[in-house]
Amino acid sequence: MRFYVGSGLFRWFDNAAQAGTALGIPTGALSDTLRNYGVGGADSFGKRLFPVAFDPERRLVIAAVTPAVHYTMGGVAIDSGAHVLRSDNGHISGLFAAGEVTGGVHGANRLVGNSLLECIVFGRIAGRAALTVHTSLYS
Numbered sequence: 001m002r003f004y005v006g007s008g009l010f011r012w013f014d015n016a017a018q019a020g021t022a023l024g025i026p027t028g029a030l031s032d033t034l035r036n037y038g039v040g041g042a043d044s045f046g047k048r049l050f051p052v053a054f055d056p057e058r059r060l061v062i063a064a065v066t067p068a069v070h071y072t073m074g075g076v077a078i079d080s081g082a083h084v085l086r087s088d089n090g091h092i093s094g095l096f097a098a099g100e101v102t103g104g105v106h107g108a109n110r111l112v113g114n115s116l117l118e119c120i121v122f123g124r125i126a127g128r129a130a131l132t133v134h135t136s137l138y139s
Contacts, residue, residue: 075103
């Protein structure tokens, strides 16, 4: 938590009025939004599940949220031996890849958590294959 607070991503405020003033949000609008969160069914976005209630008079932690790329589904094609493939599916001699630089390993969609497994499995395969190439060239 110290990292996020220290980097300015999390900010603590005594109440909604203080947060509104600091963030340039009309304090009445912020207080009303927090007070009305989840009251009366679906909100203006169609959300129907509201797991918490907010009290605009209580202490708030506000986090800066920004979009970020966390995984890409594209990249160089590899085979089961982690060899990088040319457009004709032939190997590029001595070139191996693993992790997010590769594409096609997961098909059309990736299950949550599989990226780490992919990196470890293909990283080991690529590393062993690269060692074999290195050993054959320099032994």
